[in-house]
Amino acid sequence: MSLNAKKIVIGVIGLFFLGALLIVGGVESNKRIVGKKASIKVSSESKNCVGCHTVKSPSLIEQWKNSKHALRGVGCMECHKAEPEDKDAWKHQDALIAVVVSPKDCSKCHAQENEQFQASHHADAGKIIGSLDNVLAEVVEGDMNQLALNGQSPVAINGCWQCHGSVVKIMENGRPDPATWPNTGIGRINPDGSKGSCTACHSRHQFSVVVARQPDSCGKCHMGPDHPQKEIYEESKHGIAFKAFKEYMKLDAQPWRVGIEYSAAPTCATCHMSATSEMDVTHDVGMRISWNLRPPISEKIDAKAIKAGVETVPWEERRDNMKNVCGKCHAENYVDSFYAQFDSAIVLYNEKYGKPSTKIIKMMKAGGVLTPTNFDEELEWTYFYLWHHEGRRARHGASMMAPDYTQWHGFFEVAERFYIHFVPQVREACEKAIHKGGDAAAKARDVLAELDLILDRDEHKWFLGKMSDKEKAQRKEAAKEFKKRYAGN
Numbered sequence: 001m002s003l004n005a006k007k008i009v010i011g012v013i014g015l016f017f018l019g020a021l022l023i024v025g026g027v028e029s030n031k032r033i034v035g036k037k038a039s040i041k042v043s044s045e046s047k048n049c050v051g052c053h054t055v056k057s058p059s060l061i062e063q064w065k066n067s068k069h070a071l072r073g074v075g076c077m078e079c080h081k082a083e084p085e086d087k088d089a090w091k092h093q094d095a096l097i098a099v100v101v102s103p104k105d106c107s108k109c110h111a112q113e114n115e116q117f118q119a120s121h122h123a124d125a126g127k128i129i130g131s132l133d134n135v136l137a138e139v140v141e142g143d144m145n146q147l148a149l150n151g152q153s154p155v156a157i158n159g160c161w162q163c164h165g166s167v168v169k170i171m172e173n174g175r176p177d178p179a180t181w182p183n184t185g186i187g188r189i190n191p192d193g194s195k196g197s198c199t200a201c202h203s204r205h206q207f208s209v210v211v212a213r214q215p216d217s218c219g220k221c222h223m224g225p226d227h228p229q230k231e232i233y234e235e236s237k238h239g240i241a242f243k244a245f246k247e248y249m250k251l252d253a254q255p256w257r258v259g260i261e262y263s264a265a266p267t268c269a270t271c272h273m274s275a276t277s278e279m280d281v282t283h284d285v286g287m288r289i290s291w292n293l294r295p296p297i298s299e300k301i302d303a304k305a306i307k308a309g310v311e312t313v314p315w316e317e318r319r320d321n322m323k324n325v326c327g328k329c330h331a332e333n334y335v336d337s338f339y340a341q342f343d344s345a346i347v348l349y350n351e352k353y354g355k356p357s358t359k360i361i362k363m364m365k366a367g368g369v370l371t372p373t374n375f376d377e378e379l380e381w382t383y384f385y386l387w388h389h390e391g392r393r394a395r396h397g398a399s400m401m402a403p404d405y406t407q408w409h410g411f412f413e414v415a416e417r418f419y420i421h422f423v424p425q426v427r428e429a430c431e432k433a434i435h436k437g438g439d440a441a442a443k444a445r446d447v448l449a450e451l452d453l454i455l456d457r458d459e460h461k462w463f464l465g466k467m468s469d470k471e472k473a474q475r476k477e478a479a480k481e482f483k484k485r486y487a488g489n
């Protein structure tokens with residue numbers, strides 16, 4: 001739907017609700033959104049809620065009054081109303097309400113945003129349950145037995161789920177199970193079966209786009225040692241420009257198109273979601289990226305779908321979408337050259353570290369050189385650091401112009417992890433298995449032979465002291481030049 005068509009639909013919906021409105025005395029807004037005093041209109045259904053909650057939770061009501069929703073007559077019941085057959089229906093005062101407001105509830109008025117969101121990886125983020133990382137939360141770090149809350153590991157409840165989303169359970173009394181809620185994880189599974197949580201980015205009860213457009217908003221989840229996008233952005237020239245010129249960003253404008261309403265800097269939303277003169281806003285954050293930089297070996301974002309025979313948007317088209325954004329501030333050749341630099345870093349990571357280490361670990365697991373239990377051997381932690389932390393940091397840094405993350409938090413640590421920890425630990429585990437004898441001993445010999453083949457490749461030879469004479473001479477010459485440049489300074 002075009003921006004204009006969307007406006008008309010929202011306008012019609014707005015009018016529909018206005019029809020059923022009463023103006024409630026005492027509910028007056030002093031609101032900034034329109035710059036002058038505006039009357040807040042509330043349906044008769046929501047009148048009691050507002051009255052009592054003004055006393056019980058005044059800030060909540062104040063936030064709602066500051067919202068476009070309040071101005072358009074979207075009151076408490078437009079979002080919280082429940083039907084008797086709903087799993088999460090709770091008799092509260094004289095009304096039947098749901099505490100949890102799901103994307104399905106928002107979709108009554110924002111169908112397109114919901115449709116795009118449901119198709120995104122964000123909506124699927126709750127599917128991590130059962131992943132390798134999840135063993136950490138439920139077993140290695142946490143506990144599902146004596147130390148659990150209602151049978152769930154406190155590590156998952158307070159950690160993973162707050163970003164990825166819980167499966168929200170409703171108790172007999174109609175109230176959410178405290179082991180599963182409060183939770184605004186992006187891929188939360190709701191009692192009505194819908195996926196995700198719009199409040200993950202649109203904080204209640206103001207639901208302001210200003211909040212959603214802030215890098216900090218994405219940064220609640222996209223940060224830290226294994227996906228430091230927020231830190232990367234802050235290091236980049238883009239983040240620097242945003243900090244310097246934030247006041248000129250018109251973060252509350254609607255529409256908000258780079259190169260028209262603002263031009264000082266791109267935020268996360270600018271590049272991944274927001275509109276340009278040619279593109280509408282998208283709530284599918286995968287529509288402008290071409291790689292998946294998360295797994296041990298990076299693939300193009302459409303690779304899985306192609307393998308499964310599922311139709312999808314090709315990576316080239318997604319990259320073109322992103323280039324459309326960059327093109328509002330940069331020249332075409334500049335952007336193409338950036339992508340050449342970025343791609344070269346991903347290919348290097350894959351070929352030099354990702355593929356070899358993954359192959360070795362798979363051989364060791366399958367051959368019984370490593371135990372079937374995950375994370376009980378040092379080598380497994382080493383491999384995890386290599387791809388999940390350091391390898392991602394190198395790739396993520398290169399994707400968003402952060403040289404320090406690419407180099408010192410990235411490739412430097414990848415190399416150290418590979419040569420100084422991974423290689424010796426593989427040898428040690430194999431030698432132990434050979435010493436023990438049995439089936440695993442033969443497999444361990446295969447692993448050692450494979451490791452030797454890997455290290456004998458051009459990109460690793462230096463480690464065996466087998467760098468070619470030509471390359472050695474080149475390096476010596478370069479070192480001499482370097483010393484000469486600084487001589488006497």
Ligand code: HEC
Binds near residue numbers: 046049050092099
């Ligand atoms: C007479 C006062 C009163 C009225 C009327 C009222 N509420 Fe409440 N509401 C409360 C109080 C007190 C609580 C906290 C009680 C609790 O958590 O058990 C609460 C809790 C809630 C909760 C949070 C429950 C949770 O589990 O955290 C929601 C959501 C809510 N109210 C929505 C509404 C809506 C929507 C309406 C209008 C239909 C409404 N309230 C009407 C007093 C009121």
Ligand code: HEC
Binds near residue numbers: 077
């Ligand atoms: C645009 C939709 C929307 C409107 C309008 C709305 N809410 Fe909510 N409300 C939510 C969402 C989303 C949550 C978060 C619950 C969840 O996790 O899904 C929530 C949570 C709550 C909570 C519990 C969370 C907390 O912080 O304690 C209360 C209480 C509440 N709402 C009361 C109200 C009242 C009273 C009104 C009317 C003034 C209202 N809401 C209007 C969407 C809405």
Ligand code: HEC
Binds near residue numbers: 068069074
């Ligand atoms: C009953 C209809 C209705 C429901 C339900 C509803 N909204 Fe809205 N929403 C509106 C209307 C009307 C507007 C104002 C549109 C405008 O002014 O252009 C709006 C505006 C918004 C905006 C833009 C605010 C801005 O600052 O520009 C966001 C974000 C939003 N809604 C999110 C949500 C979320 C999230 C939910 C569910 C928790 C939700 N809405 C539920 C009707 C609704």
Ligand code: HEC
Binds near residue numbers: 128133137163221
């Ligand atoms: C601070 C928020 C946060 C926490 C806490 C968190 N994650 Fe994540 N996780 C993310 C983000 C953000 C991504 C996506 C990173 C990216 O796209 O680069 C992600 C990615 C993943 C992936 C990869 C998904 C894929 O599509 O490849 C898995 C699996 C995962 N997390 C599991 C977990 C588990 C299990 C825990 C708890 C032990 C956890 N995460 C804790 C935010 C978090």
Ligand code: HEC
Binds near residue numbers: 186202209213283
């Ligand atoms: C990953 C964060 C994120 C999530 C999750 C999210 N939104 Fe948004 N949303 C945004 C951003 C950022 C904008 C502002 C886009 C722009 O620049 O105009 C936005 C804008 C909107 C708008 C204003 C209209 C527009 O196109 O600008 C509505 C309405 C909206 N979102 C509804 C929803 C609903 C409904 C959901 C849940 C299905 C949802 N959003 C989930 C980040 C998010």
Ligand code: HEC
Binds near residue numbers: 230292400
């Ligand atoms: C200047 C534009 C731009 C800005 C600003 C930006 N990104 Fe990106 N982002 C990119 C590009 C380009 C890629 C790599 C695209 C590809 O794979 O082709 C990317 C990739 C990503 C990925 C995919 C990582 C993965 O593991 O596959 C995530 C997640 C992400 N960005 C989040 C963010 C967050 C969060 C912010 C703000 C803190 C942000 N981005 C700011 C351009 C941007």
Ligand code: HEC
Binds near residue numbers: 218285
């Ligand atoms: C509540 C946590 C949370 C917030 C807030 C959040 N994300 Fe994410 N994001 C995730 C998780 C978790 C994943 C990985 C999902 C998976 O693959 O299972 C992810 C994945 C992504 C991806 C990769 C998508 C793909 O198709 O591979 C991009 C890009 C992205 N997020 C951008 C953003 C941007 C931009 C914002 C802010 C406007 C944002 N995210 C806000 C948790 C979050």
Ligand code: HEC
Binds near residue numbers: 238258270325327
């Ligand atoms: C809103 C405008 C805007 C958008 C959109 C934008 N950039 Fe930039 N970009 C800038 C500014 C401003 C700088 C700083 C220029 C300088 O160094 O003087 C910059 C710098 C850069 C640099 C140089 C980094 C450095 O450290 O010298 C690269 C590379 C770059 N951008 C690539 C991109 C790519 C690729 C995209 C799209 C994914 C993009 N930009 C989107 C404004 C933008």
